[in-house]
Amino acid sequence: MSIENDLTARRIIPVVVLNDAKDAEPLADALVKGDLPVAEVTFRTAAAADSIKAMAARGDMLVGAGTVITTAQVEQAIEAGAKFIVSPGFSPAVVKACQEAKIPVFPGAVTASEIQAALEFGLTTLKFFPAETSGGVKAIKAFTAPFGQVKFIPTGGVGPANLMDYLSVPAVAAVGGSWMVASKLVEAGDFAKITELSAQAVAMAKEA
Numbered sequence: 001m002s003i004e005n006d007l008t009a010r011r012i013i014p015v016v017v018l019n020d021a022k023d024a025e026p027l028a029d030a031l032v033k034g035d036l037p038v039a040e041v042t043f044r045t046a047a048a049a050d051s052i053k054a055m056a057a058r059g060d061m062l063v064g065a066g067t068v069i070t071t072a073q074v075e076q077a078i079e080a081g082a083k084f085i086v087s088p089g090f091s092p093a094v095v096k097a098c099q100e101a102k103i104p105v106f107p108g109a110v111t112a113s114e115i116q117a118a119l120e121f122g123l124t125t126l127k128f129f130p131a132e133t134s135g136g137v138k139a140i141k142a143f144t145a146p147f148g149q150v151k152f153i154p155t156g157g158v159g160p161a162n163l164m165d166y167l168s169v170p171a172v173a174a175v176g177g178s179w180m181v182a183s184k185l186v187e188a189g190d191f192a193k194i195t196e197l198s199a200q201a202v203a204m205a206k207e208a
Contacts, residue, residue, distance in 0.1 A: 003083050004104050008173040011205040015178040016041045021050035023186050028055045030191040034198025040066040040086050043073050049080040056081030071097040088129050090114045095121050110134040115147050125151045125173055132157025137165050144171045167208035
């Protein structure tokens with residue numbers, strides 16, 4: 001199974017923001033126990049690369065890098081052990097760097113022009129961010145008419161209340177969410193709650 005297929009087969013991608021790399025190991029444990037052994041660790045903090053390194057070294061998780069907006073971050077992410085790259089928007093330079101490094105990349109696209117630009121690079125699975133404020137489920141359904149070959153990973157404003165709405169759309173490959181790995185839970189050391197929320201999310205995804 002390819003990394004892309006493995007990733008989208010999970011249907012849910014936890015979007016992780018870590019301020020301290022020491023939390024990476026217990027967070028990884030919590031996700032694995034919740035049957036959700038995947039993480040998109042965002043480059044929003046200085047701890048990102050070290051956190052990816054700690055999670056990737058375990059060998060029991062699929063770990064990628066998110067909020068990647070420069071080619072330098074692509075290099076950092078790959079060096080740390082990331083197996084996929086997620087970008088909030090569409091950057092030809094970032095996409096090209098990923099393709100040259102032969103690492104799967106999922107750039108953000110919420111307009112017809114961005115989707116067409118991604119298709120020109122041969123990409124057909126795209127992040128849809130920020131999902132809710134960009135039209136949400138209705139927008140994704142509308143894009144399926146002209147872009148029937150495209151699959152989306154909506155992220156931003158997705159949670160338990162609307163998860164099923166997104167996962168019921170055939171064009172949605174998976175959703176990205178941070179509700180099960182909220183920063184307040186990590187900082188409080190409440191990893192048992194993260195396991196509980198992850199297991200609930202997995203159960204909902206199976207229902208969908």
